[in-house]
Amino acid sequence: MGYFKRLKNVSDFAFDYSTLKKRFEKMVIEEEKKKERKDEKLLVDLYECIQLHNTRPASDDFLSVCVPFLIKVALNREGNEETRKEVEIALLTLSNVGQYTHIEKEQFLSEINGIIKHHQAHHNLTQLAYQSAWQFFVSRLFYDESLEDIIVNELHFGREAASEMKELSKSVSWKRKKEEEEKKEEKGALIIGRWLYSIEYYLSHCKMWNGEHSELIGCIVKMFQASRDNYKEIHVNCLYLFRKSIEKKNVKIEDLLNEGAIDLCSDEMKRSILNVGIAWECLLFFLNVSMRLKEEDDDETKEAKRKELKRKIYEKMEEKGYEDSFVSFYGVILFLHGEYQDDDLSLNVEDYFANV
Template structure:
């Protein structure tokens, strides 16, 4: 099987202090305590702990440069030849997988390795054990396999999901237990939108996890977000989940509350030299915004909590304008996505203050091209929706009232400046003149 284009195993590795030090430590693993097995494992684990600390500091490119198919094949060979114990390999692989998930790194390198095949076979064999099944080993293997892979077989998912959810249901208040739950729920988020999973494998457990947290606040922020993300991913392939998500678990209301709390943890006024350094608070918000986008793209029925969720997104967009470009872009995309989906009423967009913020963005002197494109498409979506006349007098009166309200918003924000700003970027976003005239005629 040929390697995908994004695999770096055929290229020279990046030479940075972190990659050089990691490679040096990796080479030392072959020479640990060769005369005595216990001493060998102890020395190896000490080296791995040091390697894990380096992994935490790696940036995106360093990570992909180091963790290639070639390196995973070498680890598999070391396990096969008994120069690395399975326990030590798991200690290293789980940390690599955890950091990969936190940094949201995309790579197929593990999928194409012999180590991936080895773990897959071990999971299936361990599951078949009836009398002496090692539950902890099975959980470790499932975590490593799902964390590092991007493609999964139905057979593996039918084993791994129930196995991991047993850990996720642990309600102990100990920090160690909370961390285990966090890692497991984060791992489940690796099972992306394209996979259909039978509800019997997960639904009752995920509902219990979310509902218990809503009452007792027992999960870490990342664990709670991950539980939601896993469930929202499933809605794309299974629209019967919508009632559970919107009515039983109150996604929009809960996430609006989470975003409010998360906003308080971010240093929105950070110094110029700190800009560009991704913080854990920033990553948390980016993950929530991705989940919101997926929700609006999958949901098919209106909910009264939509306006509140949009309003909170608008607040984050405004706060992130100066110092957090990634968050700013995600928020704009979320608001545009809400405008695209007809389940979100234009009333919700108005109440959520999204029209106000988009008009503000258009008039910002530093607005970059992609942001301007989001802003223009926001108005195009609204214009298309308001264009649709109806014979129902009440609905037609409502349509005209919405047009009037949006016109008033544009007057408040500077009617002439808005028009000038729109006109100046038309050529960039490839909007034809007809669409441009639609914005002016429908909204104004």
């Protein structure tokens, strides 16, 4: 139950207050109190049952014991199928240790670093296990910015996330028929959704940027295009990531332009007039484009580059008939403003089109 809840990102708040959780916790305490040799397999099973269902942050005392046990399981590099499954569940459980939970680096850094590097060299983990290892690691950025260099430049998160999503996309029936839409969700699509979730963490808390990230933006563009018809959640999450990207100063507008994100967002505005959430994300995306493009620079070279970029984006918008698209949306701006109660929505909307 916990495995599929985590894979599908489903929360069950009732578990936090259930007698079942209390029973599991009592069993953990009883086992840990034993002076003779403890049943580590039982403890790991109990830790996984509790942590896979948790919706609230676990206590520091629980995690200080639970995390080392789970990492010990995840370090097992035997090649048989049973071991790979045990490693997958251990890493999936660790990925549920949220970003707001502080864990000392000494408890995980060298081990998780080693797990990721070993997989990059030998491809010993399942696709879900590898994604889960990254999700656990990236979530630690919330409390420790010193992990940035390892994540970005040593382990190459941008390159790896893009590569994994490309591989997973091969197993997804993007063009499935309408009558198949209600059938069982494909595991590849679910893991892609988890990668997008990890990328959101990454964009929110990582200030570093390197050349690999344009590949990551390009991959999100491809996921956005592929998921449009039959995978709405992935489609909307990709759009949300475009907006998160433009909000971050370390993400270059050139990457969003060259990889096609700006084209896609402008196209989406023309076809999404009935979807308030998508309209909202597109408008916020272009509001942030506007604000970023108006940031003048004292460096003459950088300033010339900014002006050239503004010109390119203006020409693209003009070529696509963006003015007509904007006019069609202007009537719903007040509705969106009332729906979301955000004072920033109407700020500079017209200014973008007048001064870009």
